[in-house]
Amino acid sequence: MASLFFTFLSLLFTSLLLIVLISQKNKKTGAKSLNLPPGPPGWPIVGNLLQYARTGKSFIHYIRDLHPIYGPIFTLRMGSRTLIIVTSAQLAHDALISQGQAFANRPAENPTRSIFSCNKFTVNSSELGPVWRSLRRNMVSNMLNSTRIREFQPLRHLALDRLVHRLRSESESNPDGSVWVLKNVRFAVFTILLSMCFGVQMDEKDIITIDRVMKRVLIALTPRLDDFLPLLSPLFAKQRKEAMQTREEQIRVLVPFIHRRKSELKDPANGKKTVSFSYLDTLFDLQIDGRKSSPSDIELVTLCSEFLNGGTDTTATAIEWAIVHLIEDPGLQEKLYKDIVTVTGERNVEEKDVEKMAYLNAFVKELLRKHPPTYFLLTHAAVEPGAKLGGYDVPNDANVEFYLPSISEDPKLWTNPERFDPERFLSGGEEADITGVTEVKMMPFGVGRRICPGLNMGTLHITLMIARMVQEFEWFACPPSRRTIDKSEKLEFTVVMKTPLQSTIKPRNRGQTAKI
Numbered sequence: 001m002a003s004l005f006f007t008f009l010s011l012l013f014t015s016l017l018l019i020v021l022i023s024q025k026n027k028k029t030g031a032k033s034l035n036l037p038p039g040p041p042g043w044p045i046v047g048n049l050l051q052y053a054r055t056g057k058s059f060i061h062y063i064r065d066l067h068p069i070y071g072p073i074f075t076l077r078m079g080s081r082t083l084i085i086v087t088s089a090q091l092a093h094d095a096l097i098s099q100g101q102a103f104a105n106r107p108a109e110n111p112t113r114s115i116f117s118c119n120k121f122t123v124n125s126s127e128l129g130p131v132w133r134s135l136r137r138n139m140v141s142n143m144l145n146s147t148r149i150r151e152f153q154p155l156r157h158l159a160l161d162r163l164v165h166r167l168r169s170e171s172e173s174n175p176d177g178s179v180w181v182l183k184n185v186r187f188a189v190f191t192i193l194l195s196m197c198f199g200v201q202m203d204e205k206d207i208i209t210i211d212r213v214m215k216r217v218l219i220a221l222t223p224r225l226d227d228f229l230p231l232l233s234p235l236f237a238k239q240r241k242e243a244m245q246t247r248e249e250q251i252r253v254l255v256p257f258i259h260r261r262k263s264e265l266k267d268p269a270n271g272k273k274t275v276s277f278s279y280l281d282t283l284f285d286l287q288i289d290g291r292k293s294s295p296s297d298i299e300l301v302t303l304c305s306e307f308l309n310g311g312t313d314t315t316a317t318a319i320e321w322a323i324v325h326l327i328e329d330p331g332l333q334e335k336l337y338k339d340i341v342t343v344t345g346e347r348n349v350e351e352k353d354v355e356k357m358a359y360l361n362a363f364v365k366e367l368l369r370k371h372p373p374t375y376f377l378l379t380h381a382a383v384e385p386g387a388k389l390g391g392y393d394v395p396n397d398a399n400v401e402f403y404l405p406s407i408s409e410d411p412k413l414w415t416n417p418e419r420f421d422p423e424r425f426l427s428g429g430e431e432a433d434i435t436g437v438t439e440v441k442m443m444p445f446g447v448g449r450r451i452c453p454g455l456n457m458g459t460l461h462i463t464l465m466i467a468r469m470v471q472e473f474e475w476f477a478c479p480p481s482r483r484t485i486d487k488s489e490k491l492e493f494t495v496v497m498k499t500p501l502q503s504t505i506k507p508r509n510r511g512q513t514a515k516i
Contacts, residue, residue: 035393036075036082036393037070037073037074038070038071040066042076045229045231047079048077049079049225052078060375060491060495063375064405064406066085067406071087072086073085073086073389073390073392074087079225079228079230080230084394084398084399084400084401086401087406087407088410089413089440091389092402092407092436093440095389095400096380096450097437097447097448099387099389102382102383103382103387103394105127105382105383106125106380107381107397113125115243116247116302117302121302121303122135122302122303123139123303124306128449131289131290134287135286135303139307142282143196143279143282144454144457149457149460151275151276153351155275156461159189159192162191163188163465164469164472166184166188167469176478178478178504181319181503182319182497182500185315186312186316187207187211189311194210196278197307198261198278198279199261199276200264200278213249213253214305216246216250217250217309218313220243251298251301254301254304258301261278261281262284265281279304280300280304283300311458314374317371318462319462319466320496320501321371321497322367324485324487326470327475327485327503329420333475337470337471339359339360340360344471349467349471353467354460354463359422361425361463364466366422369414369444372408372442372495373494373495374494374495376401377401377443377446378450379399379400380399380400380402381398381399382394382398382400383396384396404444407441408441410441436451471508474505475504476504476505478502
């Protein structure tokens with residue numbers, strides 16, 4: 001322990017010396033000072049890190065407290081990183097739509113994240129340029145267009161049938177009829193995405209193994225103190241080693257499925273494909289602008305992992321929050337059920353049905369307004385020096401963060417924004433373009449050049465799963481006598497309930513209620 005302490009002191013002294021030398025150099029060269037947005041004053045080296053740590057709050061709640069003080073755009077210095085926090089719809093539209101090209105980059109990655117992204121070889125992490133254009137064009141054009149998404153309809157309906165069966169079995173095995181919502185929904189979504197991604201048969205053991213590895217990856221990517229204070233990196237050698245071991249396990253688990261799919265494509269008689277087409281198929285011979293070779297096995301692992309992680313927790317989290325609102329407002333649940341069975345009658349809901357369900361679609365839009373999957377978009381960065389936003393300078397090495405609740409809960413944009421009210425999109429006459437093209441009032445999937453390529457698929461999965469779950473079951477608190485639900489939040493890649501939702505379900509009598 002003593003040796004670690006002296007190592008820290010040594011690194012601290014070195015950093016202070018460097019700061020002094022750089023400061024003197026800037027004075028001699030007359031380096032221009034930047035007009036950054038206002039923000040809380042910080043300490044040398046650590047910036048605002050200590051102030052944040054003292055609050056004991058999660059970062060999403062820390063920003064919620066600062067927003068009323070510093071306004072629509074402010075600066076935080078978190079160790080070696082400068083964060084520009086944007087909290088207004090007007091500035092978000094300016095940055096991501098009006099100046100979309102200028103703010104479409106990604107900042108430098110920490111070393112741990114680079115291990116898992118193959119040095120930014122993913123759609124979400126790559127810098128604006130030929131790699132990003134090639135990867136995104138492939139994902140959107142060859143995998144996530146409306147025609148391709150429809151091809152996977154049988155997979156989704158099979159997964160929904162299994163979800164209903166899992167929920168019914170779990171409820172029957174528990175004396176109080178309870179089920180864990182997030183766990184079951186997450187498994188169903190993950191199963192769909194695995195089949196879409198790899199296109200090969202997997203048993204439940206394979207699915208659980210891959211899911212476990214992907215959860216470890218997300219944990220390894222959680223920001224650490226040395227991400228903000230690199231001088232402390234010697235103190236986190238153990239964590240870096242564990243991250244490397246997780247990466248090795250990720251590669252070891254996923255590569256065999258990549259090879260299996262490649263083998264089945266070459267010789268269909270060699271195995272039985274789950275689907276005739278998969279995301280992986282688009283990647284084997286993908287030509288990246290500026291590169292001579294197609295992606296390596298390790299790069300394929302990275303791209304497949306992005307596909308899985310990007311669509312699993314975001315969808316599952318939204319559905320858990322949906323069930324919370326259905327439990328708290330039985331009248332809302334009844335309206336939603338009537339909307340569903342008016343279209344479907346006694347048969348199971350199908351994908352072609354959901355676009356006819358006005359209340360269901362209003363419910364999902366309100367869900368995404370109140371509970372975007374994360375409270376921050378993926379971090380943006382200015383492409384070139386000299387960028388400006390709201391009259392302030394934005395250095396191209398700064399992290400530009402967009403805080404969503406201050407926009408989707410802005411009383412200047414919404415009537416009674418604190419209320420969960422799907423009616424606002426019906427008789428209330430309110431509207432919002434979630435792509436942000438016409439205006440920004442909510443952006444659960446981002447807007448502009450870096451908008452989430454899985455927007456349509458994610459919305460479909462959320463809408464269809466809610467419809468089927470409400471069609472099959474009535475949802476109650478656990479125990480049913482409970483009057484309130486703890487809606488405290490925490491950040492785990494997505495914004496989840498601090499206490500996972502356990503619900504009591506009651507199968508509906510489909511034959512009778514279909515006559516409504």
